[in-house]
Structure formats: C-alpha cells, structure tokens
Amino acid sequence: MNNLVFDIGGTSIKYGVCENDTLTDIKEIPTQAEKGGPYILETIVSLIRSRTDYDAIGISTAGQVHAKEGYIIYANQNIPDYTGTRYKDTLEDMFHVPVAVENDVNAAALGEAIYGAGRDYEQFLMLTYGTGVGGAVIENKEVFHGSSYSASEFGAIITHSDVRLGGNDFFDGCYEKYASTTGLVRMMKEYRPELDTGRKIFDHLTDHTVMQIIDRWVDEIMFGLSTLTHIYNPPCIILGGGIMAQPIILQKIAEKKSRFIMPSFAHVHITAAALGNSAGVLGANYLATQLITK
Secondary structure, three states, rough: OEEEEEOOOOEEEEEEEEOOEEEEEEEEEEOHHHOOHHHHHHHHHHHHOOOOOOEEEEEEEEOOOOOOEEEEEEEEEEEOOOOOEHHHHHHHHHOOOOOEEEEHHHHHHHHHHHOOOOOOOOOEEEEEOOOOEEEEEEEEOOOOOOOOOEEEHHHOOOHHHHHHHHHOOOOEEEHHHHHHHHHHHHHHHOOOOOOOOOHHHOOOOOHHHHHHHHHHHHHHHHHHHHHHHHHHHHOOOEEEEEHHHHHHHHHHHHHHHHHHHHHHHHHOOOEEOOOOHHHHHHHHHHHHHHHHHH
16 A cells, blocks of 8 residues: 655655555655645645656644544644645545545654554653754544644643733743743753753753753753643653753653652653654555555
C-alpha cells in the first residue's frame, strides 16, 4: 500500500511516500506561509500531480483541524487566509482517492502511538515545544478531539495569572509564552542577547548562568506537566519538539518530578518522543491507511 503523506508547518512542508508503513523519498520545501492558505493548497495539489500510483493521501497540518470533514477550523496569522481551507473535499474531487487530514500535533501523537514512544500505551498525552506549545490526548490509539475538534490546547493553560489579568494578548500569562523554546530564548536574551536560538543556548552549557536559566525554564515546563498529570492521570507523557532532543531537559524534569507531582502519580512516565521530524507524516500515513482498511 502506497500513501502520499504531507506535514505542513509554518516554515516547511515535508512530503513523500509511505510504502507499507515505511517512509521513502521524503523531501522538504519552504512553506512560504506568508503567501497564504490558497497558495499552500496549490502547492499540495502540484506535488500530488507529480506522483502516480498511490492509494490514499494523508495530511498533517498546522492549525485547528476538523478531522472528520478535513478542513481548517482556525489558523492564526502565521498562515494568512488558511482558516476554512478544505483539503479533503478538494483533493478527493481532484484525485479520486481517500484523503485524511489532521492537526500536526495530533498526527505526531498518532505517529508515536503506532510506531514510536507510545506503542506500549493505549493512552497518553503528548506535548510539543517549539515556537509555542502544542498538545494531544491519545485514548485507545485514537485522538481525543473534544466537542469541536479543538481539544488539547495545552499552550493556553494559565500559569501566570497576574500577567494574564493585566495583559492584552490572549496568551499573556499562558503556558506557551513561558515553556516554549521561544520562551527560553526570551529569558536567555535578557542575559546573553547573542544566544538567540535553542541551538546556541545548548552550546553554552558550561556557562553557570546559562544553566541556571535553563533550570528556571524547566520549572515553567513542570508547571504545565504537573497540571496535566493531576487532571488526566495518564500512564505516560511524551515530549516532542526539536529541543527535547537535549538530554539535560529530561534529566532536569526527572530531578524535579517529585517536587511538582504528588507521590501517588509518581508512576507517570515522562519521556521524549522517538520519531523526530517523521512523527507527523507517519501519523498522517496511519490515518490514510485507516480510510482504506476500515
């Protein structure tokens, strides 16, 4: 079985073929998100037209996604005019194969559930840390979508109520402003302005003050993980995003766990994602396959 798979982010589009659950011929191009939703849809159509001999199409994408009907419920201005983009109807009408569409974090969580760090769990939470903080809940190897396909906006957890009450932006005082990679960079630039990326920061772990700031940032991560652990009582929480490849983060989370999480929840396993940048396309592949085999 051959599926065409896509992972559409604000910066790049990863795409390729998944043949019997094995990724082949994976490529990446700039999204050019500033050109807007219609341009991105045209790009996907063009990429599909360059392929032959496929059974289904799977799409993982930024934005809130109505997974059943396959369209973008809401996307912020990082991708202008993306809200309302109808992938499923458009592509099925054009190419006459089943099309599955899912939010990128949900798709990544499904990828981990079927092929990665979540394979041994029927249920778990997943969070991704990057420009913001994304979230997903997996239950019985399926995504929990909520009443309007918008569940698991973990980045909107309020962790600094004083800032939230005094702010103008909806996300003022919220988890993603502090626990994201963006939040770490903002904290670090107050001390060393030249350390303006996560990669540069983790190249300076011998600097005592850099380590202190990372330690404070991991406290911000723990605020959200503590809240979610005590609400959901999951067996496992999987942490994704490129920054989670840094071993020091999981080490510090393990050290802080007993201070933030009740002893009766100590069994909750907090671990890094296993699939890296392939999680989204693998999740999209799984959903596309389900459309054929069900």
